[in-house]
Amino acid sequence: QVQLVESGGGVVRPGGSLRLSCVASGRAFINNVMGWFRQAPGKEREFVAAVTWSASSTLYADSVKGRFTISRDNAKNTVYLQMNDLKPEDTAVYYCAARSGLIRTDFNRYDYWGQGTDVTVSS
Numbered sequence: 001q002v003q004l005v006e007s008g009g010g011v012v013r014p015g016g017s018l019r020l021s022c023v024a025s026g027r028a029f030i031n032n033v034m035g036w037f038r039q040a041p042g043k044e045r046e047f048v049a050a051v052t053w054s055a056s057s058t059l060y061a062d063s064v065k066g067r068f069t070i071s072r073d074n075a076k077n078t079v080y081l082q083m084n085d086l087k088p089e090d091t092a093v094y095y096c097a098a099r100s101g102l103i104r105t106d107f108n109r110y111d112y113w114g115q116g117t118d119v120t121v122s123s
Contacts, residue, residue, distance in 0.1 A: 022096030
């Protein structure tokens with residue numbers, strides 16, 4: 001059974017940091033691109049970051065570039081999203097996703113999804 005399980009969300013003040021983790025079952029992780037998306041209330045799901053299997057290539061949304069870092073530990077079937085200098089506009093449910101092939105920013109191109117983890121940035 002394919003599973004992606006996110007953790008690490010919470011409530012943080014502006015300027016603070018959080019690290020999200022996503023543990024994947026083997027089939028969802030091996031040789032796959034891993035991505036993070038987010039969805040704020042009333043808004044469409046949007047791309048945040050993605051990393052290739054070898055971690056040789058990453059891609060970030062402009063809104064998070066320089067503040068967020070995506071990484072993966074293939075030995076642990078885990079992908080991370082380190083989020084620094086958080087802003088209120090980063091508040092959303094964050095989802096981990098997986099796909100084969102190249103990095104894509106369209107959420108419709110991803111085959112496997114986690115259940116999401118809430119991130120709230122508020123003073």
